[in-house]
Amino acid sequence: MIDIDIMKRFPGVGCACIRNNGETRYDFYGFSDKESGTEVDERTIFPACSISKFITAICVMKLSEQGRIDIDEPADRFLSSWKLRGTNGEESDASVRHLLQHTAGISDGEDGFYGHRMNDKAISITEILEGTTAYNNRPAVVRQAPGTAFEYSDAGFCIIQVLLEDITGKRFADLAKELVFDKLALKDIFFGIREHMELFSRRGRLATGYGSDGRPIRGKYPLSPDLAASGLWSSPGDLLAIGRDFAASIKGHGRVLGQESAREMMKSSEKFPWVGLGLFQQGEGTIVSKGWGENGQCMLKINPGEDSIALIMTNMNPELPQEESGVEQLLDIYLR
Numbered sequence: 001m002i003d004i005d006i007m008k009r010f011p012g013v014g015c016a017c018i019r020n021n022g023e024t025r026y027d028f029y030g031f032s033d034k035e036s037g038t039e040v041d042e043r044t045i046f047p048a049c050s051i052s053k054f055i056t057a058i059c060v061m062k063l064s065e066q067g068r069i070d071i072d073e074p075a076d077r078f079l080s081s082w083k084l085r086g087t088n089g090e091e092s093d094a095s096v097r098h099l100l101q102h103t104a105g106i107s108d109g110e111d112g113f114y115g116h117r118m119n120d121k122a123i124s125i126t127e128i129l130e131g132t133t134a135y136n137n138r139p140a141v142v143r144q145a146p147g148t149a150f151e152y153s154d155a156g157f158c159i160i161q162v163l164l165e166d167i168t169g170k171r172f173a174d175l176a177k178e179l180v181f182d183k184l185a186l187k188d189i190f191f192g193i194r195e196h197m198e199l200f201s202r203r204g205r206l207a208t209g210y211g212s213d214g215r216p217i218r219g220k221y222p223l224s225p226d227l228a229a230s231g232l233w234s235s236p237g238d239l240l241a242i243g244r245d246f247a248a249s250i251k252g253h254g255r256v257l258g259q260e261s262a263r264e265m266m267k268s269s270e271k272f273p274w275v276g277l278g279l280f281q282q283g284e285g286t287i288v289s290k291g292w293g294e295n296g297q298c299m300l301k302i303n304p305g306e307d308s309i310a311l312i313m314t315n316m317n318p319e320l321p322q323e324e325s326g327v328e329q330l331l332d333i334y335l336r
Helices: 052-065 096-100 125-130 154-168 172-181 194-202 236-250 259-266 327-335
Strands: 012-018 024-033 046-049 189-191 232-234 287-293 296-303 308-314
Touching: 012 236, 012 327, 024 236, 046 296, 046 308, 052 096, 052 154, 052 172, 052 236, 052 259, 052 287, 096 154, 125 154, 154 172, 172 189, 189 194, 189 236, 194 232, 232 236, 236 259, 236 296, 236 308, 296 327, 308 327
Parallel strands: 046 287
Antiparallel strands: 012 024, 012 308, 046 232, 189 232, 287 296, 296 308
8 A cells, every 4th residue: 555665755754544444544654854863653743834724714614603703704804903905905805715715816925935944033924914024025915806816825814814813812823722623632733833843843743844855954844924824733643633523524523613614615616616715626525635835745635425534744845746746646545
């Protein structure tokens, strides 16, 4: 079942799956840190990158269940510390759903959303949205009519992060822990605020990030101020547990979300049939969430109808998309 040739493309790989016969399997290969000889195991914490957006959407839908958010209302209705505006300076009518579907009409800056480290000067989420740093050099402004075009946007999820914090008065990392991680009793997953990163790095739990040349990236671990977009870190087991619970929610017996909320996340519009809320559709009934950053690449597939889930996490940027790097190929091997 294991394809060692694909595994060898990455310094370290963590694989987790639940097959349609009920079998749960974990496989680990290589090194979380080559220089020290630390091997990948079940407690290695990998960068989940943009799989963060899947967890963020779950948080949004949980607050929707509580009557605190209406995803079809303008996001500005729920934003107090910052407002989303159009190019004319007026508040936008882009909805929370538009933000979750990457159809709010926002364009990210070029070559942004990477390169920050724990020793660098802190960047606030407002600075990201205002486009005043190299981390994102373009203000988050609605540049075309919401709902008319798909454009993948990390900045859009930064807005959701602010929105959730404005509504609840809690830090996003703490809110996700309360709404999702604690509900499932998960200990090896977190959104990477500085204190979490420092704690787990001291414990030697974080997978060192490597470039495509096989050398460690500067500082080993990026710090992502855009938590809701790309700041998630997790062991394969904990992220698989969230996938399992989401699949259970679709059938009406999940612990985090109700059935209606989970099914709403899977809905797509007629114009953009591949886009759900914080996730994507791939073929008939298959949910996909992908992560790709300077320190790793990963991918999650869930097929609720077949009761199958598979996850691949790595600690290298292959500079190729998942369908070319071998990550998706390895994932599909586990789903057979």
